[in-house]
Amino acid sequence: MTNKVFMPGCSLPSYSPEGVAAIAQHLKNVFPEMGAVQKCCGKPTAAIGQADKFKERYGQLQADFDKLQADEVIVACQSCYGMIKKSGGTQKPVSLWKLLPKIGLPKELVGKAKDSDVVFTIHDSCSTRYEKELQDGIRWILNELGYKTAEPEHTRENTRCCGFGGMVVPANPDVATRVVQRRVDEFETDHVVVYCAACRASMMGVGAKSWHILDLMFGPVVMQDTAPPVNVLASPAKAWFNRYKSKAGLIKCMSV
Numbered sequence: 001m002t003n004k005v006f007m008p009g010c011s012l013p014s015y016s017p018e019g020v021a022a023i024a025q026h027l028k029n030v031f032p033e034m035g036a037v038q039k040c041c042g043k044p045t046a047a048i049g050q051a052d053k054f055k056e057r058y059g060q061l062q063a064d065f066d067k068l069q070a071d072e073v074i075v076a077c078q079s080c081y082g083m084i085k086k087s088g089g090t091q092k093p094v095s096l097w098k099l100l101p102k103i104g105l106p107k108e109l110v111g112k113a114k115d116s117d118v119v120f121t122i123h124d125s126c127s128t129r130y131e132k133e134l135q136d137g138i139r140w141i142l143n144e145l146g147y148k149t150a151e152p153e154h155t156r157e158n159t160r161c162c163g164f165g166g167m168v169v170p171a172n173p174d175v176a177t178r179v180v181q182r183r184v185d186e187f188e189t190d191h192v193v194v195y196c197a198a199c200r201a202s203m204m205g206v207g208a209k210s211w212h213i214l215d216l217m218f219g220p221v222v223m224q225d226t227a228p229p230v231n232v233l234a235s236p237a238k239a240w241f242n243r244y245k246s247k248a249g250l251i252k253c254m255s256v
Contacts, residue, residue: 009077013246019214114146
């Protein structure tokens with residue numbers, strides 16, 4: 001039997017502990033023996049060239065996987081997917097967005113947004129620009145929910161960065177703002193859906209109406225007059241508190 005572990009990453013728990021708990025519960029219903037790990041994959045450390053510190057941090061994550069005797073790690077974060085694929089031990093990373101079309105959505109979510117008057121532009125994460133099955137999964141989810149979607153000029157393997165990658169935000173915030181503004185300017189609809197919480201924070205920072213796909217799955221149906229959730233990642237204190245809430249929610253879910 002394959003031992004599965006769910007890993008939501010860093011930015012998603014910082015943004016939406018409720019979304020993390022809801023998707024974890026769905027996964028737990030499908031895979032009753034599944035465990036969970038909430039820890040950083042170390043990509044920010046690797047991105048700034050601190051190789052020794054990255055090795056140390058990833059080693060701690062690897063130890064958690066090994067302790068749970070994990071064979072597969074279900075990841076919600078594209079950066080985590082790439083880092084585990086590149087640096088991991090025997091564990092195989094499985095993207096949540098590839099997995100959901102195979103196991104299905106909770107039945108109550110299917111068709112929930114068929115009456116929405118919103119057209120969502122899909123923003124693909126640049127770190128997984130060549131993961132076609134992952135991108136197909138996002139579109140499958142949106143179709144199952146009933147939302148109408150549009151593709152920007154640069155999409156899928158040609159997607160553009162949101163400005164958050166490579167630690168540009170702390171290194172050169174002006175460049176980061178120009179990058180995300182260039183991206184947002186090519187959207188032809190007023191609403192954008194992302195599957196990375198950091199991408200969402202970048203777009204909210206320049207005033208784009210942005211939702212994470214878990215918001216659309218487990219939150220209220222979005223209509224033209226619906227305001228997007230607040231940009232929690234703009235507040236470090238709130239983000240850290242949300243990580244605590246997310247971890248508590250995972251512990252509760254896994255212990256049932």
